Amino acid sequence: MKNVRILLSAFVLMSVMQSCKDKNNLEEVVAVPEPQKIEAAPLGNPDDVKADEGAFQLAKLGYAYDALAPNIDAKTMEIHYSKHYLKYTNELNKAIKGTDLEKKTIEEIFATLDMENKPVRNNGGGYYNHTMFWEVMAPNGATAPKGALAEAINKDFGSFENFKTQFSEAATKQFGSGWAWLVLDKTGKLVIGSTSNQDNPLMPNVSISGKPVLALDVWEHAYYLNYQNKRPDYITAFFNVINWDVVGKKYDAALVK
Ligand SMILES: [Fe+2]
DSSP states (O other): OHHHHHHHHHHHHHHHHHHHHHHHHHHHHHHSOOOOOOOOOOOOOGGGOOOOSSSOOOOOOOSOTTTTTTTSOHHHHHHIIIIIIHHHHHHHHHHHTTSGGGGSOHHHHHHTOOTTOHHHHHHHHHHHHHHHHHHTBOTTOOSSOOHHHHHHHHHHHSSHHHHHHHHHHHHHHSOSSEEEEEEEOTTSOEEEEEEETTOOTTSTTOSSOSEEEEEEEOSGGGTHHHHTTOHHHHHHHHTTSBOHHHHHHHHHHHHHO
16 A cells, blocks of 8 residues: 555656646747748839829839838838828828818928918928938939039038038937938028928928928938938938939029029
8 A cells, every 4th residue: 555655656746747847848939939930021012002092192213112222121111102101192182182282282382381280281291301302312323413513512511521421410410300401592502401300491480491402311210120220320321322313403403493
C-alpha cells in the first residue's frame, strides 16, 4: 500500500511538472511568435484616384508613387496623394457646393477668402498647396534653377546655396504642421517664408504674401513613415527631387501676371 501511495505521488508530481513545462512552452510561443513575413501591399496607380463630382478635381500626379524614392518613399506618396489630397479636394467641393465660390478659380476664392470660413480655408488650402507640391517635384530633375529664376535667386539671396539654407531653415522652423514657400512678392522680389496648417501666401493676412513658385509640405504625414522626427533630413531629400523647370516656369508666369 505504501508503494502504491509512493507511485501515485510520483505520478501526480510528474503530471504537475509536465503541466508547468507545457504552460511555459505555451507562454513562450505566445510571447515570441514565429517571425511573420509581411508582404508589402502592391502600390496603386495614381491615375485611378478620382475625386467625387464637384468643381475641383485632382491634378494628375505625373509620375508613379515610387518615382521619387528613396527621397520620398512610395507608401508615403500613395497615402499622401490618394488619401490626404483626395480628402481635401472632396471636402473643398462639399464646402463650396451651392455657393458662388463654385464658379471661381481657387486663386479667386483665396483673393476674397473669409478666413473664418474654416472648411474653405483648410480644404481649399489643402487642395491648392498639394496640387502645387506634386507639380514642383519630379524624379531626376535639374539640380538647380536656371534662366531668369537663377538670376533672381542670386540677386535676392546672394547665391543658390544661401537660398537653399534660408528655405531649409524656414521649413525646419515652421512649428507644427505647415508649408515652406518661395514667393514673388508685390515688389518683384523673391521671398521665403512659411505658413501654418493649410494656409498659403495667396490668402489674406498670412505671414507671407505673394505668388507662390515653390512649396514644401512639412506636415508629418509628408515624411513620418520614412524620416520619423527627422524633418531636416526630409528637407534635404526634397532638394533632390525639385522640378526646377516647373519652378522656373512658375516664376516666369508670376512675373507677367
Ligand atoms: Fe500634405
